[in-house]
Amino acid sequence: MRFVDREDAGRRLASLLLDYEREQPIVLALPRGGVPIGYEVARALRAPLDVWVVRKVGAPGHSELGLGAVAEGGIVYLNRELMEEVGATDEDIQELVREQAEEVSERVKRFRGTRTPPRLQGRTVILVDDGIATGGTIRAAIEALRQIGPRKIVIAVPVGASQSLEELQPLVEDVVWVHATPSLYAIGAWYEDFQQVPDAEVVRLLERARQRHDASETRPAMGEAPGEEQEVSISAGDALLGGTLGVPLAPRGLVLFAHGSGSSRFSPRNRHVAAILRRHGLATLLFDLLTSEEETIDEVTAELRFDIDLLARRLVQVTDWAASFPATRGLAIGYFGSSTGAAAALLAASERPMRVGAIVSRGGRPDLAWDRLEAVRAPTLFIVGGRDSSVIEFNRCASERMSAPRELQLIPGASHLFEEPGALDSVAELAGRWFIQHLSRATLEEEASPA
Structure with missing residues (x-):
């Protein structure tokens, strides 16, 4: 390459x-x-x-x-x-x-x-x-x-x-x-x-x-510095969601993370990717798609983690919140979705075509958003482990169904969770380049559009 x-x-x-x-x-x-x-x-x-x-x-x-x-x-x-x-x-x-x-x-x-x-x-x-x-x-x-x-x-x-x-x-x-x-x-x-x-x-x-x-x-103490992570509370309809926001100096865009089945904003894989994206100059927001009460229910029933409509609605609400929050207002927005979170990201992007500038799916289930794939306008990168054969097919079919710019990248030797040495770093690098390329373009197009 x-x-x-x-x-x-x-x-x-x-x-x-x-x-x-x-x-x-x-x-x-x-x-x-x-x-x-x-x-x-x-x-x-x-x-x-x-x-x-x-x-x-x-x-x-x-x-x-x-x-x-x-x-x-x-x-x-x-x-x-x-x-x-x-x-x-x-x-x-x-x-x-x-x-x-x-x-x-x-x-x-x-x-x-x-x-x-x-x-x-x-x-x-x-x-x-x-x-x-x-x-x-x-x-x-x-x-x-x-x-x-x-x-x-x-x-x-x-x-x-x-x-x-x-x-x-x-x-x-x-x-x-x-x-x-x-x-x-x-x-x-x-x-x-x-x-x-x-x-x-x-x-x-x-x-x-x-x-x-x-x-x-000379930057200020933790919690006040532009490059440090800070905890935020996000109003999403009737729900109050916890989030972790990191904004580097002169951010080149904002990436919202939609985690996968049964996970949370503390997912070590997504936090690892987010840290690398921030070093690329991208702001990151990891947040819980479910409230603590909903997570308790989901641990027993495992139903809410597959409620793609609910997860997508929460992601849209968080997107609107980020667009008005002082530290992130005006930044081009991208989605990083994992597993079922990738389906939520695609569905949410179809609801906010003018606000979402790029999507990256890591080991995602885009098939769960099948009926809305043609409505997605954001350039989308599908990243799948080379050994994750069934998910490769899901992503290949989804890519063929979409009309938006898209790519499918396989990480050789990687499994579904990208636990192999260096696999997750490869994901983060591909994601970083995709977001910087397309979010920069989205910002330029927005600046060039008439008021």
């Missing part, structure tokens, strides 16, 4: 690095192509972003053969063994080192301006680029970083040549990638859009990342 662009690649890479958030890392991106990747990683980890400017020192007459590197701060790394092998002396490369040092200095000034260099000593550093082919430049960057003394170096790239990734592993504490391939002829072949990143875009992303991180450092 190719990346749409560097932004898409950065988000998918970020989902594999979430465990590093607790280490309060700093993300360093190799300019220019690594900066859009690093921006998404830094945002997901709530980490500062900066550039790490390194210029390779090529062998005299063979510039592609790296004998070392010059890094910002005047750090020079030379591979003495390789120099001896090619017969190069210090005098031979002295002028090359000087030229690259001047270029490093100029780029640092261009990208960082008057800001001071980041403090790296004793910290976890995540070094990011848009891909690794031979690994020469990033190897030189590692050697230069080691001279500063970070606590840990993590290399993170969307795609890399398998052999190069393997060779880098002994040099750092961790190497993380989305795709590894034995034959990487061109990094750009893994991207649908691999246009050169302008210097101005590098500066813009660095400034935007700095502002976001500064804002997160």
Whole structure:
């Protein structure tokens, strides 16, 4: 699966690095192509972003053969063994080192301006680029970083040549990638859009990342901060439903979760997906479709969890509540439905075609909303485990019945509950990309429509 662009690649890479958030890392991106990747990683980890400017020192007459590197701060790394092998002396490369040092200095000034260099000593550093082919430049960057003394170096790239990734592993504490391939002829072949990143875009992303991180450092206490989860009470007709709302800084949309049979807003699977969606910049609302009294009845009869009309009506009521709640007012709305909750999401979307901009179904039962599928207008993504054969067929038939934009994605080796390692992360990444693509489009269309 190719990346749409560097932004898409950065988000998918970020989902594999979430465990590093607790280490309060700093993300360093190799300019220019690594900066859009690093921006998404830094945002997901709530980490500062900066550039790490390194210029390779090529062998005299063979510039592609790296004998070392010059890094910002005047750090020079030379591979003495390789120099001896090619017969190069210090005098031979002295002028090359000087030229690259001047270029490093100029780029640092261009990208960082008057800001001071980041403090790296004793910290976890995540070094990011848009891909690794031979690994020469990033190897030189590692050697230069080691001279500063970070606590840990993590290399993170969307795609890399398998052999190069393997060779880098002994040099750092961790190497993380989305795709590894034995034959990487061109990094750009893994991207649908691999246009050169302008210097101005590098500066813009660095400034935007700095502002976001500064804002997160000064945000208020738990329960008041835009990025923190808070409990809410939602009036839905005669019912009062409990909910958990999380709104990140500058949210790109709001995702309402409709959980499956016999579950609640405390579903660990949905909470895991919601956490990843928030790191993608999406607000999330997990709520109970049933009141506590109804849940008590349902535990005995198991009837209400299959009352799709009731569940859909509650979802519509919560959608209307979210559209007027101060923290979420004006946000494009999407639905994430699981099992019977997916049927409720489809039915509710048919009732609110102008308000619901996208739907994702995880292991859903769209067949339970069969009569309303043709009325759904929201782009819909059906995600099913590759081993969930009966549900695959339900989703395939539902997809064929719909006229709205839709896709069916199978997670290889996954069962109905996506309990296999990495399966739920794959669901969250697919969902995040779907919501960002279609909710952004819904927002633009709404802004463009006449008042």
